[in-house]
Amino acid sequence: MEKKLKVAALRNGTVIDHIPSDKLFKVVSILHLDTCLNQITLANNLESAKIGSKGLVKISDRALEVDETNKIALIAPHAKINIILDYQVVEKRPLVLPEEIIEIVQCTNPNCITNHQAVTTRFHVLNNDEEIMLKCHYCEREVKRDDVKIK
């Protein structure tokens, strides 16, 4: 069966596919795409056999760094990252949750110093009994991955 692309093919750059629709704009924000000057195509609420409704990001002429793409592992762990060179996928990059998450998560503890003063947030990722928890480096409060607040 002939496959028809809803979004134009990318010559060079990065494609992030299979982003849950409700996470698309969080991904945009985490990757600071709102201030990126490259040509960017966003698509949302596309049909997906796997996840129902998905979002998609194509960034022209920029291969995101591993550190950058891993930042979205927290909120879109099943997103697919492809690095494209001359219309060919040259790298299918797996998402790996980093051991530490800097800046993008806000501490849920209202009494944490990071919510009162200009302190960059820092969380340690704990993998206990198959449940992923984030522990604030400062107030030491632990929060479940699903309850994480993205800044």
Add this chain to the structure above:
Amino acid sequence: MSNNSLVSIADYSKEEILSILDSAADYEANPNRKTLDGKVIATLFFEPSTRTRLSFETAVVRLGGSIIGFSDAATSSSSKGETLNDTIHMVSCYADAIVMRHPLEGAARHAAEVSPVPIINAGDGANQHPSQTLLDLYSILKTQGTLENLNICLVGDLKYGRTVHSLIMAMSHFHPTFKFIAPDELKMPDEYKVFCRRNNIPFTEENELTDNFNEADILYMTRVQKERFQDLMEYEQVKNIYTLRNNMLNNSKPTLRILHPLPRVSEINPDVDGNEKAYYFKQAQNGLYVRQAIVSKVLKPLTPKGEQE
């Protein structure tokens, strides 16, 4: 951290904990010496805590050091809106170490990261208060002769009480058995029970204080705070259930000792004070020696190996 700060009890290994307790015993034998001669220690109390502040200040003065600082944020520059970062930088120009109490959780970790001199956390909100934990350990060691294989009963506010949480973490090195006695509203949070299970620490839970601590070596009482209850009727009931009275101690072990971080309100009846098992005032005095050991340790020059990051 680029220095010797003590922020959380988890910063210390088992060996470091034992070495502090050793050193505390040494200071107890001889608390007046001039090992901090010429040193200036700042005590920055962004919220008042007279007991802790006096204990640290006495520890320093008895070792020949001097004290600068403030005991209330209202009299400090933070009331003018200065950030903690700036206050710490300013004070570190004058002092060799900083003892800090702050109402925000994580303040001590942040201070330790920006400070060129060691920070000793004297309490950051509901988070950590490591000198209290170390003096609890010292009191347990002194009264029982060992920290290993003890039966410890924790009573009262186990939900918000940071001293009991830190005590569980610190005791986890020494194969304890715990009993948690608390009203349903103030039960031990799941994360600490998970911690116990993961570290193979046996524990049981009960919600009434009777004489159900007859197996215990240590009875650790905490204050049930009125402000934790939405319903004041409930508080009045709970308050009475969680009061330890002298006649409840009749069948307890002769070697049992009762600890309390103080201040107490009604959870230990004054008729217990005369019982030889009551140890809470002596416990407070032990705080002095433990704090002498802590201040001395953080001021020791770092070995090249000790320099991190």
